[in-house]
Amino acid sequence: MNERLKNLITKEPSAWLEKAKWNQENRDWLEKSAKIAIKILREIRAQKEKNGMSQKKLAEILFVSPQYINKIVKGQENFSLETICKIEKVLGISLIEIPLFQVSQEFDVDLQYTGSGLSRNKAQKIASHVGDYSVYASFEYQELDKRA
Template sequence: MAVDNIHQKIAAIASKEPSGWLKDAQWRTENRAWLKHSQAIALRILRTLRAKNVSQKELAEKIGVSPQQVNKIVKGRENLTLETISKLEGALDIVLLMLPPSSESTTHNLSSTLVPEPKKSSAKKSRAITVKVLQQGIVAGKVHETGSGYGKEVT
């Protein structure tokens, strides 16, 4: 009897429509790359608004959008256009989007990106270790005919 009563109470307060959490999670996963950027921009805008003592409503008036649109932007889930970013930068006097210099103006030194050649001292050290291992193997009588230390014993 008590179990039936609990089930009735749960059924009464439970939503009749299924939750959209799975769809929301899939959307966030699919859009993760630009959402990260949107969230970073939103944080920068909020910090600037606070530092300059400007309200979201005032910002909306400056960039010519509704206060609701500014609210969407500062939530970090809005796929911003370059035009909107430019307006925000102008209104707040900040930089939100910075591109690296073009590849024509920067030259890369290829030798600095290549893996350096091993030093001679490390090659000597490697040979010394190999010789020591071979000597120990010969003393133990367990060196392969090719000298690898594996396989047939040399007698």
């Protein structure tokens, strides 16, 4: 057998199957983490000339180790929302977008809007179905105007 090949062979079993299973089980957050990592790396690169931003400087500002930042930018860290918010603040970027929504305040009124026959429940269902809560918000404003 080739000497080079003999040097590569070990008696210890490989852990590739366990790693593959782990990657499969954690695929969702790993993909999101990788996308966040790309945004962070792009912003660090963009800010390098302006303010000397680097992974090391980011680590210093956040009071974490450079190794931790390295894990983040490799997309291998399942970090908290708190950490995400801190990174967003330091870099001045948004890493996670949350769709705008409005919280409806419940009023003790007749649920039927007499002008259109649209109930609050139905307006809410329509809004959630089309993903546009402005429909529901519009209904709520009409209800407020009606009571004023």
